Amino acid sequence: MSTIGFLHTADVHVATFHELVAELAPGWSDRHLVDASLLADARAGVPVEERVRARLAELAGADVIVCTCSTIGPEAERAGALRADRPMARAAVEAAGGGRIAVAFSVASTQEPTAALLRDTDPRADLLLVPCLEAWEFFEAGQLERYHGAVAARLREVTADVIVLAQPSLAPVAALVPGRVVLSSPRAAVLAATGVT
Structure with a gap:
């Protein structure tokens, strides 16, 4: 095995x-x-x-x-x-087709590695960084529903062709933003x- x-x-x-x-x-x-x-x-x-x-x-x-x-x-x-997150980055660039990719993250240290990964995948990638730093305290407190809800609320205000959830902890947010192309890394x-x- x-x-x-x-x-x-x-x-x-x-x-x-x-x-x-x-x-x-x-x-x-x-x-x-x-x-x-x-x-x-x-x-x-x-x-x-x-x-x-x-x-x-x-x-x-x-x-x-x-x-x-x-x-x-x-x-x-x-x-x-x-x-x-590398397979997710490839999928995001392909799905965006040259359009805008919104990058949601709840920890500041994730911003640069994720943005660099997307630009490494496509140097012309049009990135919109969406910091959701205020949500992290909910994750640390184990309040995952509030964590995901706070990020989803922020993303509903965002205009982009594709949304990338930069951390695996954000994966459940995809179900809270229906009708949008939202990609996460775990699957x-x-x-x-x-x-x-």
Whole structure:
């Protein structure tokens, strides 16, 4: 049986990705490692690349390793892991067809890595950054409905061809913004990592 390993920076992602693996790639097993301090330090401007490499090494033996955190995605990718948001970025550029891509994020440290990833995918990408920083306190308090609701309310005011939810924690927001093209990373990441079509 093939194994997919995940590096997360929040416990809430374990269940999300475990369920996606069971649904999309039932022949695969999954392993999870959570280190919230990586995101906390990255947000504070503390270099984390060495520690990201060390944590990824703990998942050695997995057939593929995915980093689900957008903020530390660049460091994880340089260490050989898959960035959970790269398949989403490709899909967003394709869906936008040269139109505007709104990038919603609730942690400031996610802005630059996600914008850089989209521009790496298409240097001509027309990006509209949509900070939803006031919502993060709800996530930290475990008030996920309020967290998703606050971001959805902000996105209803946005005009764009495609909306990208920069963090996996935002994935449920898509269902709260009907009639819009809204992309998130979890499902696309599992499909890409396992090669399921």
